[in-house]
Amino acid sequence: MGRKAHFNKVEFIDAALKIIAEEGLKALTMQSIAEKIQAPIGSIYHRFPSRDELLAELWINIASPFQEGFLATLNNNGLQAALYTLQWVRTYPKESHVLLLYRREELSSGDWPEDFKQKVADLSRELDEGIRSFAKRSFGRVTKDNLQRTVFALIDVPFTAVKRSLQNDEVPTPLLDKLVRETYITIMGRDD
Amino acid sequence: MGRKAHFNKVEFIDAALKIIAEEGLKALTMQSIAEKIQAPIGSIYHRFPSRDELLAELWINIASPFQEGFLATLNNNGLQAALYTLQWVRTYPKESHVLLLYRREELSSGDWPEDFKQKVADLSRELDEGIRSFAKRSFGRVTKDNLQRTVFALIDVPFTAVKRSLQNDEVPTPLLDKLVRETYITIMGRDD
DNA sequence: GACATAATAGAATGCATATTCTAATATACA
């Protein structure tokens, strides 16, 4: 019933993705999204209650599968998981920009939509548990130091490696894999 | 010649520093700055032509001496330079939040005040030269790979180490020094 | 002591964007 839709959620989300990848978050306005696909601004609000809801959906659509793959890999091999981030960025360069936009903590508090904050909190917990169980497997027991080591080697170092590439609009070089690998082995004291 | 000033540049800059350290960049409005020291908004404009000029001055006041210390240390010992960042954050926790607000590239282009962009570009060049000359000293010659290694060990890893601490409003733990040190030695293949 | 002037004070304005409103339009279904 009613008129046939010219624009659906996916098209708006895709437009937003491209804008962020090409021009950054500041360039993401309702106007720029509408322009990108020649839609009227009002139509966006037929699909999303607000800019924040749109951005939230974009982020979770990207972060969720990323994390799923990461944890699946981690479950098998830590070093591979550290390198997973580099490979993922190569496969999804545009999505990477969105993934790196926020830390989970910023998204699970503040003015974001309630159900979104819940989803992010769930992701956080899931990640935390994955890291903990891996730390336990790797070190025998979970201490504050062991956790810090694990987070450093699995998350912080791979992300910083990738960040500079993205800023320069480059694909992560093979050398980066080497650096992440060497660092991982050093910090974790093992190569798996 | 005129009325005695109640508020000077330093007070506004200090207020801005505190606001950023406590509540983040989004909370930095002309109003919040004024409130912080019970000044009228208009008075800010007697000292600074714009919010950007104020923010620019705040940033350069912090980044400049940080970098000077970093390069001085680097000139002497690379591992020490990598650890310098951690120590600096412990000494200047509030200033750290400002330092980590931007990358030099964002500040040397765009809408920032011209003379500020110039200063940032100068800083960038100076840092680049320091890194290059250190890479040359360490590896014998400067290749793309050697540079990437050096930047990774001296800058990226220490900064990511520090970032998580700041986000949690914590001082970097001693373990972080250990992780940065181990990583440095692994990546650079030496301990100086 | 009167004057010029720099500063205080905060109200008024401007601007960029998100959001809402009003109208026109096309489509499914009765």
Next chain:
DNA sequence: TGTATATTAGAATATGCATTCTATTATGTC
């Protein structure tokens, strides 16, 4: 075919800030 309604379309409104304006108030100098 007529009607209800989801959608397009984009103009109008609201909002949050930075910036500018218009007094008012001190302070040094003549």
